[in-house]
Amino acid sequence: MSPTAAVEPTTTAALSSPQVPCIAGVDRYLKLRAAHVESFELADESGKTPQDLLDEAKILVIGAGGLGCEILKNLVMSGFKHIDVIDMDTIDISNLNRQFLFRKRDVGRPKAEVAAEFLRRRAPDVNITAHYKRIQDMSEEFYLGFTLIVCGLDSIDARRWINAFIYSLAEQHGFEGFKPIVDGGTEGFKGNVRVILPMQNACFECGLDLFSPKTTYPICTIANTPRLPEHCIEWASVLEWPRVFPDKKLDGDDPDHINWLVDQATARAAQFSISGITYSLTQGVVKNIIPAIASTNAIIAAVCTNEALKLVTSCNPYLDNYMFYSGDDGVYSHTFPYAQNESCMVCGHKRKSMAVAPDMALEELIELLKEDPSLQLKSPSLTVDSTNLYFQRPKALEERTRPNLEKKIGDLFASGSTLTVTDPVLPTSLQVTVVFA
Amino acid sequence: MHKLWQQKKKEAEAHKTNQRGSPARIRLQKELGELETTPDLEVVATDLMHFSLIYRPQEGHYHGGEFRFKFDISESYPHEAPKVLCKQTIFHPNIDPEGHICLNILREEWNPVLNIQAVIFGLQLLFLEPNKDDPLNKDAAEMMAKDRQEFIRTVRSSMRGRSIGGIHYSNVLVAPESSYGSY
Numbered sequence: 001m002s003p004t005a006a007v008e009p010t011t012t013a014a015l016s017s018p019q020v021p022c023i024a025g026v027d028r029y030l031k032l033r034a035a036h037v038e039s040f041e042l043a044d045e046s047g048k049t050p051q052d053l054l055d056e057a058k059i060l061v062i063g064a065g066g067l068g069c070e071i072l073k074n075l076v077m078s079g080f081k082h083i084d085v086i087d088m089d090t091i092d093i094s095n096l097n098r099q100f101l102f103r104k105r106d107v108g109r110p111k112a113e114v115a116a117e118f119l120r121r122r123a124p125d126v127n128i129t130a131h132y133k134r135i136q137d138m139s140e141e142f143y144l145g146f147t148l149i150v151c152g153l154d155s156i157d158a159r160r161w162i163n164a165f166i167y168s169l170a171e172q173h174g175f176e177g178f179k180p181i182v183d184g185g186t187e188g189f190k191g192n193v194r195v196i197l198p199m200q201n202a203c204f205e206c207g208l209d210l211f212s213p214k215t216t217y218p219i220c221t222i223a224n225t226p227r228l229p230e231h232c233i234e235w236a237s238v239l240e241w242p243r244v245f246p247d248k249k250l251d252g253d254d255p256d257h258i259n260w261l262v263d264q265a266t267a268r269a270a271q272f273s274i275s276g277i278t279y280s281l282t283q284g285v286v287k288n289i290i291p292a293i294a295s296t297n298a299i300i301a302a303v304c305t306n307e308a309l310k311l312v313t314s315c316n317p318y319l320d321n322y323m324f325y326s327g328d329d330g331v332y333s334h335t336f337p338y339a340q341n342e343s344c345m346v347c348g349h350k351r352k353s354m355a356v357a358p359d360m361a362l363e364e365l366i367e368l369l370k371e372d373p374s375l376q377l378k379s380p381s382l383t384v385d386s387t388n389l390y391f392q393r394p395k396a397l398e399e400r401t402r403p404n405l406e407k408k409i410g411d412l413f414a415s416g417s418t419l420t421v422t423d424p425v426l427p428t429s430l431q432v433t434v435v436f437a
Numbered sequence: 438m439h440k441l442w443q444q445k446k447k448e449a450e451a452h453k454t455n456q457r458g459s460p461a462r463i464r465l466q467k468e469l470g471e472l473e474t475t476p477d478l479e480v481v482a483t484d485l486m487h488f489s490l491i492y493r494p495q496e497g498h499y500h501g502g503e504f505r506f507k508f509d510i511s512e513s514y515p516h517e518a519p520k521v522l523c524k525q526t527i528f529h530p531n532i533d534p535e536g537h538i539c540l541n542i543l544r545e546e547w548n549p550v551l552n553i554q555a556v557i558f559g560l561q562l563l564f565l566e567p568n569k570d571d572p573l574n575k576d577a578a579e580m581m582a583k584d585r586q587e588f589i590r591t592v593r594s595s596m597r598g599r600s601i602g603g604i605h606y607s608n609v610l611v612a613p614e615s616s617y618g619s620y
């Protein structure tokens with residue numbers, strides 16, 4: 001900080017100090033806890049107080065939608081000082097009923113930017129950075145800069161991606177890459193929160209079976225005997241779209257695409273005396289949108305925020321590791337340690353390092369792997385960086401990759417590469433890092 | 438936070454690895470590398486996510502034909518089912534001329550514990566036992582329900598690449614019809 005800045009308070013500082021003296025009660029609570037925390041098993045070794053840890057924490061919020069808006073508001077009001085938010089979407093008029101950081105004038109603008117502007121107005125002393133980007137577009141360095149990640153996403157694909165990516169950061173960088181994830185999700189009156197500690201407890205992928213796949217209808221029903229408006233919409237999107245536009249990918253966010261489907265589905269529905277085709281139903285079917293309820297988002301976001309606070313400050317034990325809330329039939333809530341899945345494709349793999357000569361043939365490397373008594377491999381297939389090195393099956397792939405067996409490994413991959421090995425005896429894969437000696 | 442990290446995994450830092458393939462890709466490597474293949478099946482794959490299956494039924498009405506399917510698998514797999522299309526125009530009650538296939542596990546009954554092997558079994562079954570109750574080609578299904586012999590004759594003639602009801606079907610025979618006996 002420059003000397004002038006220290007002497008002359010900026011407008012920002014002047015505004016912030018009297019405005020929010022006791023943010024959400026957190027500062028007073030932490031002061032009270034500080035006396036007890038020393039004896040607490042999670043106390044930080046650095047000698048920092050919970051308040052110091054809260055002040056220093058850098059939080060990444062993924063998603064600035066229904067859940068994200070609530071999470072951001074709660075984090076700011078809890079006293080977090082450094083928050084980044086990333087979201088690739090822009091604001092739609094239909095978001096305004098539950099994404100309370102947005103106003104009608106904001107329609108069409110990036111969610112992350114508008115959310116950040118709103119929060120800066122409310123809490124000028126908080127450092128908020130918006131990223132109008134896809135999570136896949138950010139660098140490893142970007143993710144390494146955070147203390148903790150809070151996810152408020154509705155897309156299973158995005159949650160799977162971030163989970164696998166953050167897991168690999170911990171695997172590659174050790175403690176520097178260790179980024180706990182607090183993951184929230186809602187569906188109507190149901191919701192869940194989980195605390196994912198990469199390489200230590202169950203990851204998101206471990207519980208993939210918990211999510212029911214996208215609702216679809218038998219293709220013969222949509223083709224011949226539609227009874228519901230959804231059947232007509234699927235007829236238009238699954239059968240008609242690829243027939244009429246064989247080279248154009250259907251985009252659920254493109255109004256022209258959705259309008260075309262609405263017209264086709266409406267005509268189809270009329271033939272079968274079905275009613276109820278609307279723009280929002282059509283988009284909902286195409287994008288598999290389960291209507292979100294603002295209050296469920298608020299419940300889940302509140303739990304996410306408190307868990308983030310506990311993880312960062314060590315003021316109290318955190319959620320271990322899965323909390324489930326259901327308001328579908330009365331109210332039911334349950335918390336349990338979700339077990340790591342040994343056949344998880346992200347965290348269930350074994351690891352091995354080898355130092356071998358670069359002029360070794362791939363076949364010899366495979367023999368070496370098979371000789372390892374701790375593995376007992378039978379017929380390993382190998383890839384590196386999505387390139388097929390050798391496949392035992394199917395026949396055509398075996399024939400295609402067979403010439404690699406004689407090649408020197410130094411000609412097939414670089415020193416330090418990690419090979420993905422699969423085998424019938426392994427529940428998932430073996431990650432072999434090969435260094436040339 | 439440091440304590441959190443140290444809690445359990447001491448060996449974690451011992452094996453640093455590079456970033457590896459996506460969960461969908463690793464799962465496909467495992468599935469394809471361990472596929473139970475029989476002589477009537479051939480998987481032609483260069484890319485694990487997009488491959489072809491060739492199926493030559495050894496019995497049933499479609500015996501003697503060679504049927505080709507295109508598998509397209511996205512990064513959402515196995516949350517999302519593989520997309521499978523028949524690449525030829527064939528006369529089958531559950532497959533339309535555009536190649537869409539009415540197979541429950543490809544759509545409404547897909548779930549992530551199923552796999553490519555299960556889909557292949559499903560396809561094999563569809564050729565051994567076409568299902569007249571889930572018609573996608575209504576003419577074929579009605580014919581199968583009403584007149585089995587007529588249906589079998591039409592299947593055989595369609596497999597030779599004839600036109601039926603204004604639709605030109607693909608010639609799918611692997612060898613001259615005569616080598617499979619007369620129908």
Ligand SMILES: [Zn+2]
Pocket residue numbers: 202203204205206207340341344345346347348
């Ligand atoms: Zn896992």
